[in-house]
Amino acid sequence: MDFSSKLLEQAVDEVSQLPGIGKRTALRLVLHLLKQPESQTVQLSEALLNLRKNIKLCENCFNISDTQLCEICANTSRNSEIVCVVEDIRDVMAIENTNQYRGLYHVLGGKISPMDGIGPSQLTIKPLIDKVQAGKVEELIFALSSTLEGDTTNFYIFKQIERLEVKTSTIARGISVGDELEYADEITLGRSITNRIPFENSLKN
Amino acid sequence: MDFSSKLLEQAVDEVSQLPGIGKRTALRLVLHLLKQPESQTVQLSEALLNLRKNIKLCENCFNISDTQLCEICANTSRNSEIVCVVEDIRDVMAIENTNQYRGLYHVLGGKISPMDGIGPSQLTIKPLIDKVQAGKVEELIFALSSTLEGDTTNFYIFKQIERLEVKTSTIARGISVGDELEYADEITLGRSITNRIPFENSLKN
Incomplete structure (x- = not known):
């Protein structure tokens, strides 16, 4: 031009x-x-x-915040023993919008991605491991997107904490509510059958 | 959010x-x-x-420029008696890219659009009429987009200068080079038949 x-x-x-x-x-x-x-x-x-x-990052969960401790971490009515591991603030906002989660978050700031030159040291993985080692966490929920990079990051963190006393879980993958089965991809549909849940549970929300 | x-x-x-x-x-x-x-x-x-x-506007053509007179208006090898009326700098850039035009421009800064509250006084129509009245322009080429607003603006300017000694023309509408006839809309196809040109002319470029 x-x-x-x-x-x-x-x-x-x-x-x-x-x-x-x-x-x-x-x-x-x-x-x-x-x-x-x-x-x-x-x-x-x-x-x-x-x-x-x-710009400041919350000193506990590394979410973007105007104060030292973000609103979520400062909220004493939330369960600080459950920590949901997410990539960035957009994921926090998305999960908060569901009104289904009352634990805390840990914002990694990205995913391990050698192609983009992002290794574990550029993310907030160390403070997360420290938190778990200090015995402050009962359950860790992995909520990264299920891509190659997301799975790698989950696994990297899992390997470092598997001998510690902490429960780990990952958010459920399956057919979106309202979606037609015939258009779903095989991997998602397969997982949703393997990880089927008792019917009563599906009536709860 | x-x-x-x-x-x-x-x-x-x-x-x-x-x-x-x-x-x-x-x-x-x-x-x-x-x-x-x-x-x-x-x-x-x-x-x-x-x-x-x-930001400055060229004092002759009202194009965006860093100097009082833009490069195009300052270029003495260009024909200053032909003036192409366009909406904004993007149209100037598009026409310049064709390397087919050696006249000057007049940038209106928009189109008459009562819906958006834009009347003739917000555009640089007055200086254009003055230029024509001063007898400096031999031919005026209307190159606004052919929408309701573009046609209105063309007609508004035309009405004010039709008694003055100036030739007016408008850029040709027709089927784009490389396009299939069957997919063209009727108005464009109709105009391209009505305004057909001698075959020899189409060999020139």
């Missing part, structure tokens, strides 16, 4: 570095900002800078 | 005000920035602020 303005080119270049945003989309977004009042651009820039500079 | 951090919520709110970006996408973009070095966020914010604060 040939720009008539260096300022415009720089802005488009920066915006197009965001994931899933190409040059054309970036140009559209930037031109939109130019048509809006200057205050919108100022607010956008300041919000991003503010977040990046002042 | 329920955020555990006000800073995160503000950033997501601001990003999701961009067109075509919802809350989920905004969260994905913001989390991506958090994983990158701080410098990337700083550069992005500065590029946007810089552009918004220092």
Whole structure:
């Protein structure tokens, strides 16, 4: 693309570095900002800078938080002996939305992925193991996405804690509620048959 | 969406005000920035602020430019008596990419659209009429998109200059090069038959 303005080119270049945003989309977004009042651009820039500079992670679960201890960890009515291991804050938000879980979380900050150069040391695995070793955890629920990277990460953590006294579980995989059986993939359908549950249990929620 | 951090919520709110970006996408973009070095966020914010604060419009054609007169208007080898009327800088870039046009442009900055509250006074129509009245323009080429708004804008300008000595033309509508006739819509196909051109002309480029 040939720009008539260096300022415009720089802005488009920066915006197009965001994931899933190409040059054309970036140009559209930037031109939109130019048509809006200057205050919108100022607010956008300041919000991003503010977040990046002042972001904190909860010192217990490593979720994004404005305070030292996040709201969930600070909530004494929650069961601190059950810990759900998730990848990032989006998973915490998704599980919280279900209103089915009253334990705490542990946010890994990613999954082990040699292809992307992410090893165990870049994630918060060490503090998790420490937590388990300190005997503070009764059950660990693995809730990473079931991809190669997710399974690797689960297994890596499992290997380090299997001799400790802690129960481990993983969220159930199966056919989504409302889905037609004929369109489900074989692996999911197979697992949902192998891991079938007593019918009475399915009536609970 | 329920955020555990006000800073995160503000950033997501601001990003999701961009067109075509919802809350989920905004969260994905913001989390991506958090994983990158701080410098990337700083550069992005500065590029946007810089552009918004220092942006200039070419005083002749109103295209986005870093200088008083844009490169195209300042180029003396171009024919300043032919003016192509376009909506915004993206159209200028698209036409420039064809390498088929050696005249100048006039960037309206939008189309007349009462639904969006955009009237003729918000666009650069007055300076265009002035240019034509001053006798500086020999031919005016309308190159707005052929929507209701585009056609309205064309007609509005045409009505104001029809008694002046200026040739007006509009870009050809027809079947795209490489397209199958059977899939073309009737209006486009109809126009391309009505406005057929001598076969020799089609051999030129």
